[in-house]
Amino acid sequence: MITPEPPRRGRPRNVEVRAAVLRAATELALAGGTGAVSIDAIAKRAAVSRTTIYKWWPSAAAIVLEGLLAAMRESIVPPVGSDTKGAVEHQLRALNAILTGATTGPLVRSVIAAASSHRDVATALLDQWLLPRRAAVTAVLLNGIAAGELRADLDVEVAVDALFSPAYYRLVFAMPPLDEDALTHLLETVWRGCTRP
Incomplete structure (x- = not known):
């Protein structure tokens, strides 16, 4: 009779390795920018092989962005009890x-x-930054439509662009970032077009 092995405790090995790789890539990128990040550097810092990394990611950039999103996951998770707005x-x-950090x-x-x-x-x-962030806010707006808080005919894609493009635009063109008042005005302006008449 074969005695089954007892179940392993803790997280699966693959989860731990992936987490170590993502953490290593994020730390390298935040410390030295994208120029400091390579597959070799990530592998060395995470103490894994290049082969292991390439099993899950096609490039160092993919790892950095997935790690960055994971490290900042709370930025796209709605606060408990919050309404759509x-x-x-x-x-x-x-x-x-x-973007202003x-x-x-x-x-x-x-x-x-x-x-x-x-x-x-x-x-x-x-894949690792823009689409997950868009999906998160799109889900919020769709829930707002379903709850009757927002117009039934709202073009969600346009609303997302209107709300979130200005911060990227200012970053890319090295313009002064939006301050708190500007963010409030931006939200209120777009919101008027999103709510039911």
Whole structure:
């Protein structure tokens, strides 16, 4: 009779390794910018092999952006008990804080710049940063429509662009960032077009 092995305790090994790789990439990027991040550097810091990394990610950029999003997951999670407007405002102010941060702002800007000439970076930027963030706020707006807080005919894609593009625009073109008052005016202006007449 074969005695089954007792179940292993704790998280699966793959989860631990992935977390170590994401943490290593994020720490390297925040400390030295995207120029300090390579597969070799990530592998060394996370104490894993290059083969292991390539099993899950196509490029260093993909790891950095997934790690950055994971480290800042709370920026796209609506506060408990918030209404639609409160949830959107949380995401708007959190994104602005990331893009104006002394470390995170230049990092995101350098990734956006690199995306114009590197397909892998462009793919990672879209898949690991922009689309998850858009999906999070889109879900909030769709819930607002379903709850009757927002217009039934609201073009959600346009609303997301109107709310979140200004912060990226100012970052990319090195313009003064939106301050708290400007963020409030932006939200109120777009919100008037989103709510039921």
